[in-house]
Amino acid sequence: MPIEIESPEEYGYDKIKYNLSESSISDQSLGSLGLQVPDLKLLYNEHQGSTALRKLVVQGSDELKYKDVLITCGAAGALFIIASSQLSINDHLVVMRPNYATNLETPRAIGCGISFIDLSFESGFQLDLETLKNTIKPNTKLVSITTPHNPTGTGMSLETLNDVVALTKERGILLLVDETYADISYSERLPIAASLGNHVISVSSLSKSYGIPGIRLGWLINKNTSLQETFLAAKEQINISGSVIDEWIAEQVLSRKHEILATTIREMKHRREIVASWIERDELLEWVRPEGGIVCFPRIKDGFEPAGGLAAFYHRLLHKYGTYVGPGHWFELPDVFFRIGYGWPTVAELEGGLRAISEALRDTSS
Template structure:
């Protein structure tokens, strides 16, 4: 495999320097939490041993609680990125074919690129509300197709497929003999009906998620892969054991405490994110230089400039950062034109969000 650094990581705010950014609207999660804000204190008697290789039993039970799935269907990984890496490297070779939506979270595309497999992109259209074209997916699946990969809620747009679309994808991939990978990292933050964990719907379906985005704790690196397929789980476990054997007992302890309070935490988070989303909607409704597809889940959106800004898009991003100390995720982070940008409304404070949106409006003009 040949690795190439991803633009989204090269240009990330942590690489550029948080000290240079006043209004950071580029982040794709809610605000980062602390042990204090979570009401946690790590016990001093936690034994720092090799943990259960699949992840702690209690944590896996909590992840699939009330879903009809079993703890044995869950493998704890180093974030959702770790889960996606394990899936791609264990299932794809240079001789395989991947069908994947675009734009997308970079790892869903870049790891398969590094493997060298054939890739067909399902390009999501702004004009069609970033919805998935099922007929196109059906037309490009072939004998060598190993995985169809989608995200829901979608990053960077916040679009959410309907239950009928999800059911159709499950049925289509089952009939054509390929795996369906659903990146559900934002599933727990929703502004309408919540879809089921996709892995519930078939033993060829793989669900991936983490605590990073919806819970604001990316620093504990806790994600998971869910599938009812026992053979796949053994392959995923073998990959994990060769990468890092097991997860951190401290990380998994924190994850357990958070998921024990999941309903309380998510209730408060979703209420706040609805307020933030309305703030963005009000701003874009008055901003005649932008248009968008309103998100149905997650904490990001993907506005589009209606016209080329003065000096072009490069000058816009330069003005926004250097003159207004405001940062957003340009379209090229997602292999899209820079007339688009990802705006994260969950990470900054309300005051920073408003200031950042005002700065965008100014930078769009001069």
């Protein structure tokens, strides 16, 4: 079944006053990026993606080369290629949860065995290495982790990442690291995970941290030549090559990566503090402070139930207060949790939506 039937674009943006459900920064336009598309020849592009773009993706990494990069149709396309080419009904997957739906739904559709590493609020949504060790089975083919994490915004330490890389290498297991939010880190950015081993696959895109989901541009990175041949074969069966226009736009953006990110990270730090101040003032809510990305995952404190229950709260929040958030069931968790995206709305909309949440929690009307 469709997994995003509750997304704001499906519900209708015109029905929402304060949209705090988005998981990217504000949508950019060609004009806001200072771009005008030239008279490009609309041919089949290089199947792996343009050489210039692939060089930009791994620029700054001494361990990675452009040949290690495959350009895909967004991060979702990369995740589909990896799952569909590497997992079968006889294989086993270990995946962090909560997680982005594509990391869960495609393996389910394939029919492989799945074990979840359920991250808890009490642990700060951190991965426990011993739990991972105990979850791996003889037929485990792939371990899938995400950092910075969606929907919590929490990060993984370099020490933990190195431990996971070493464990999966020792067990002969592929390691998928979803790094979609890695470019917006509020402390030191982790290295591209694929640089740490030939069995590691990094996935990312320009959708979330750069605000251009409309060009459908992502990538996967892996240093294993044989694996990359398989991934390319899968891509060719799906869409042969990427869009010349999309890849040109991506080249222009990544060529200004540091300039763009410096402005974005400064603004997102400010917005994170707006949310932090709100959480501190509202005694009904708690959170784990995000260390990257532009989403967070507050929780309604134990012992409080909104008037009419949680379903009534979300209905009231949307239909009376015009505010849309991502309830916990989007991520297979109870609806006492909800995801807030603080990067997409204007600051005024963010502040208005946060006030609305507090008011809707206390509203006793039906």
